[in-house]
Amino acid sequence: MEDIEAQAREWTTSSTEALKLVLAGREDEAEFSPTFTYPIFGDEELVFGYQGLEFTLKFDSTTLLPLLNVGFSKKLEELVQGNPEDPLVEVLPREELYRDSEKWNQRRLKEREEFKIPGQMVKQFQTEDSTYVIHKVAVKDAIEFHRRLQVFVLLFIEAGSYIEEDDRWDLYVVYDKETNDFCGFCTVYPYFWFKNATTHDSIESYTPLRKRISQFVVLPPYQGKGLGKNLYNAIVDECMTDEKVRQVTVEDPSEAFDDLRDRCDLARVYDQLVEDAQFKAPFDEEYINQLVERTKLTERQAIRCVEMALLHKMEIPSKAYKLQLKRRLYLRNREGLADKTSDEVKELLDGTYRKVIEDYERIMTGVKLDTQPKRVKV
Known part of the structure; x- marks a missing residue:
């Protein structure tokens, strides 16, 4: 029995440890690990049937064009069907996913030259290390770009899932202005706001809204720099100047986001x-x-x-x-x-x-x- 368990362990790999994420700039790269992989590889976050298994999911740091490389030293051919990366490929934009590094590099360098941050700038701010900008765009106007970044929802938000591409979703993105590198994002959805019949009947010129912050991610290389605070405040500030918005809410916040929200809201009021x-x-x-x-x-x-x-x-x-x-x-x-x-x-x-x-x-x-x-x- 112990021998069987030892053999099973020998051929079992943690999907979270095996997956390496990379943001590739023009000359340098930032490597980091996901927080979760269970939405992709299952609750146990394990891949069976391989030894020396490694996934490298690389993104261009500006355009997020993806490249996937997979390697392993041994495979239990008689017990394992398909490829270990199949579940990961399922959640990536297949039509834009590269497996050939040379072809990927050729396309990404061309894209970088032509790339403009989607949408309109809503905020610019400085930290000790750089200057950052926040842009807002309707998801429907940046479908391909959104499909490239949405895998970060599964990898960094507990119980995160993809949103439906409804026309009303807004996407906020954070970029380093000096390097043009992608740092994080947030999705926001407007719901109809209803307090009571008296309040509703007194509003004649517009439909009141409740803005709900849904997905909120700052990538690990950019955490601890105040980007999350500035992104949250930019969204709230915009809502404060919009008379149609009557309330700002958050969908299933994590403990870390609750802390961020508490501190930002307390400082503001x-x-x-x-x-x-x-x-x-x-x-x-x-x-x-x-x-x-x-x-x-x-x-x-x-x-x-x-x-x-x-x-x-x-x-x-x-x-x-x-x-x-x-x-x-x-x-x-x-x-x-x-x-x-x-x-x-x-x-x-x-x-x-x-x-x-x-x-x-x-x-x-x-x-x-x-x-x-x-x-x-x-």
Whole structure:
């Protein structure tokens, strides 16, 4: 039995470890690994039947024209049918996928000379290392380009999947202005916004929208440079100036994106919060409704921003602050607390409250407000 298991391991390869991604510039290359491969190779992220298996998926760093190379030292011919790269080929644009390096290089160099970043520039910003631009284009106007980049959704977004090529999708792309290298992207979809019949009937000149951020990827070579923050803020800033957009939401955000969103939203609304005479605990539903209308945040996000802003202004949370936060936590977890004794409920709420405060402190360490965040005594 052990021999069989050892042989199986010998012929089994992690698809995530085997797949290398490369952005190829005119003279240099950046190599990195995917975070996930299960949408392509299955939940176990394993490929059976090969030894020394390697996939190299190379993209031109500007146009994202793809090249796939595959190598292995041994294959169990009697047990394995097809090719190990077949699942990967299925999710790539077949009509543009190259397997010959020389032909790929000839085409990519020609494309690079003619390439223009799709769409219109919506933002330009500088970091310590370079200048970057963000462009916006309708997916329908950049179909081929979108098909080249969409594989990054499967490789870097947990449970990510391809979007349908609906005419209403917008694509935001980030490029290094100095090198013309692709750095990341985001897809956004407009949904009909409906709050209530009274609000809807009062809007006559346009159809109100809820913009939903769907897929958001900054490639590993460009992470940690502030590109994600600038991309998110560019999208929100554009929504803020569009009267048709009444709310900005995010589809199934990861924990990392939640942190990014919290920090960006808090930094954006903090000054107007602290200048408001009603900025205090406890705050009521009408206060949150007004904030939601002004900032286009969701109700949950508005409440989190107010709670963090209040916490930042206090050295010690007030009794009113503690009670309101614990009440919110209780209402959110009421079903799970229904069979607990009052002492058990108190203990659970105290523990959850402390965790929320600690998490707020962690988030606020990455935000430049009027002063450095205080160490809060809970």
